[in-house]
Amino acid sequence: MKLMTGNSNLPLAKSIAAYLELPITDASVRRFADEEVFVEINENVRGEDVFVIQSTGYPANDNLMELLICIDALKRASAKRITAVVPYFGYARQDRKPGPRTPISAKLVANLITVAGADRVLSVDLHAGQIQGFFDIPTDNLYAAPVMSADIQARFSGRPITVVSPDVGGVVRARALAKRLDNAPLAIVDKRRERPGESEVMNIIGDVAGRFCILVDDIVDSAGTLANAADALKQSGAEDVVAYCTHGVLSGAAVSRVDNSALRELVITDSIGAQAEAIASGKIRLLTIAPLLAEAIRRIADESSVSSLFD
The missing domain is CATH 3.40.50.2020 (Rossmann fold)
Incomplete structure (x- = not known):
């Protein structure tokens, strides 16, 4: 070949x-x-x-x-x-x-x-x-889930992990990752999207108080959804919030939004060539799917x- x-x-x-x-x-x-x-x-x-x-x-x-x-x-x-x-x-x-x-x-x-x-x-x-x-x-x-789960287990083993879907549509993806993490509990962010690229968090479905929350999504574009979800999780008593997303589109002011959010870290894969701004960010880390x-x-x-x- x-x-x-x-x-x-x-x-x-x-x-x-x-x-x-x-x-x-x-x-x-x-x-x-x-x-x-x-x-x-x-x-x-x-x-x-x-x-x-x-x-x-x-x-x-x-x-x-x-x-x-x-x-x-x-x-x-x-x-x-x-x-x-x-x-x-x-x-x-x-x-x-x-x-x-x-x-x-x-x-x-x-x-x-x-x-x-x-x-x-x-x-x-x-x-x-x-x-x-x-x-x-x-x-x-x-699926990038095996790569993500291996990284989570290596870095956050022993923490009280709850896997969180940033919207109802991502529940299947979040459940698949939770299953790989010894059937970790699952929570869902209920949001309303007024227009493309903007979202408003409504409430959290599930108990996240005192939990180490891992947001999982396939695409992070403007990062508005993740930033709002992280804020809502923190307000609901989450111990810490880390996001894992397969495709780091990161358009517009996304990197700045991540840097100024309640997220401890955003982990993306190298499915898309990483921008210099994202590489320079202290909150964004790259996982390889090569x-x-x-x-x-x-x-x-x-x-x-x-x-x-x-x-």
Whole structure:
């Protein structure tokens, strides 16, 4: 097999390549003067099983086009099988029609990746599980929960842990993590979202007084939800609050909001290339999912079980 990457997250691609002890395919992914994306593969990939590693975070449209053009270049170079490895699947939050005359952009992106020539998709913590059904090709949705639970047990073992979902929609994700933490108690933040990017906490469902609370979510974007949830948990008597989120989008003033919040720490994975501001923050820590992705890639190439990674 071969590994290829766009420009969205080179450090993650290099870590995956190091784990698999494979070189990254020699390819040029660059821009013309008018910002058109151009891809040229500088080695033979005919008959190869190729994995294209490319997150579609900011700038989402540029990174998505890079992915599509990489896939097209591989298809025209006669690669045997092309797997799009998309650690962070952009547009995933547009998975339904929230109102009349609105798009389902996650389905559109799934169509684009399929039509470009991908034979398979590998992603991590899709925002909504039904996105797997948007693809007409095999799709593997990996979970960061094993990586997070190992980190929590190493750092906070012995603390009175309660896993907290920042909204009702994230309960399944929070319960899965709580199960890995010896069936830790579960709490839910009941919130009302007035408009995209803004949320108001209403109340806490569950007992958090004197507990070490771990907020768990798939995406942290503006960080408003986490900051409000941390404040509400503290007001309800929580001993301390730590947040674990898979995808650190961290747009706008998110890093500043985290720094000034009641959160003791925000832990994100390297599914998206970390911003310099986030790296410099004293409250934000990075966990790598490179071994998880690399092992899944190895198993797909070997035609062995991927789901057994989470047993």
